[in-house]
Amino acid sequence: MGRLSRAAAAVGRGAARLVPAGRRDWAEAVWAEAHEVSPGLRRLAWRAGGVRLIAREALIARRIGSAMLFAVAVAFVASRAWRGSSANAATLVDRVDVITTVLLLAGLALLARRFFGPARDSRMARLLRVGGYAAILALMLAKASVEQFADAVPQGGVYLRLYRDIQGNGSPASLYHWFGEILFLVIMAGYVAAILWLTSRRSPVVPATLAIGTGAGIVLGVVIYAVAPLGLSESATNPWLPGSGVDPLVALAWMLLLGAPVAAALVAGRRYSGSGSSLPLADAKMRQGIAAGLLANLVGALFVTLLGTGTIALMSKAAWLRHWLYGQHLLGAVAYSHELTASTDAVAYFLICLTFPMIGFGLSALGVVGAWGNSATGPADPRRGGGGPPGPEPAPDPPDGSLLAGVTDDEIGLAVSLLSLHLQGPGIEQDPIAVGLADAAGQPVGTR
């Protein structure tokens, strides 16, 4: 074997390790078979086919595609967020935000792969992961646009007076401003880490739980957005609501905020069958429930933050949107006043991002403890059902042979014949049922 062939064989063996364990045999098979092919171009062509197979099975193509899509999205967001006058204090903040967010998204994905494994092989998990990443990148874009509008000081006149009234005289890029940015980035890191963990292969959270939590979160996000499409200030940011706490939509939003995580937790817990879990069923159901509740409010918060910040970002650029929001055509200073107020109020969404997942976690934990808390004690026992008092202790095993008490010899002989007919293969002698029956019937195992 030439040096080149040995090198190629070594590379092939190494590359085969990229393939998931269940498929590795096939990659190794192509490589082993190459020794049968005549040396030269034919063997090279055979190995090229092996490389194609490995690339395909290792999902390298998908990984390269995902990486390219991510790179394109990042380049687009960075190019948009990078724009802006250097005189605007928000420009520097946004540039730092973009760099940090991209590092977070890429770095946490690599760390998650190292500790939790790759993405779960489920459409729901992939959808949630891609959707979460896309939402965070889009949020960066919207946030940069809103902040640059809010920090752009007008040259003079009535606009400057409005700016001073709404924003005050403080420097936008103050220590307080930077602290807010760091807090925002820490919250986003938490979101990314949670999404990566929930959707990873080693996570115990099943796709059905992901679907329930995400569905509840989208409903919650849409309703909260309808209540507060432009931040949380009542003065200018709830144009289609009277601003009353008893408005039906506001009441629905409160009910959903408190009820959605509990409902998602109970549905996810009830649906979970416990297959493949080493935990007792009640504990496993509680874990699924808490994950669904946390995910509901996490998705809800991200959804409303993205929709709201995006609306505010578009509002300063699109007259039709202002008209649609306020039901009338806003002119000059009035429009500017609303836009600036909304841009300033956008920070309220970050409070939503901070508090919603905590509410979701806490309430879903209370919900599942109420539902399965009483039965979540002791080790796994398939005989244990849901709640209620413990059943009677199982009877001890009877002495040898008495298991077959009441069974006639003819019946035992028939059973042995059937067993020996169907279990002729090696190892039948070690089968305790077959051996027990054969002993009881006084016949050797494996004979008809």
Next chain:
Amino acid sequence: MGARSGFSAQTQSVLAALCSQPSQWRHGYALAKQTRLKSGTLYPILIRLADRGLVEACWQDEPVAGRPRRHLYRLTADGLTAAAEALASGDELAAARSGARAARTGRGVEVRVVPWAG
């Protein structure tokens, strides 16, 4: 060919090769030579057939000295049935096509359409 049985022409050629000696374990290279498929085409087909339970695979027990163990393939009982059906439908289709070709060559002049006539 292939559309009726659900198998591509290449998959049918692999099934036909495996079907020719159904009880024998076959090597990948022998199948490649018989079907004239490249390794990059043959193995994905074998993987799909194995995933569907139509082909079983195992490693050679006693490899030739100095050579790595080889992977072996043969049809399962389901695979044999599916192969027989696929090859039969392929034969029917081929027969239908050759019949149509014969009809065209024999009577083509009579059925030729001239769209602009009339």
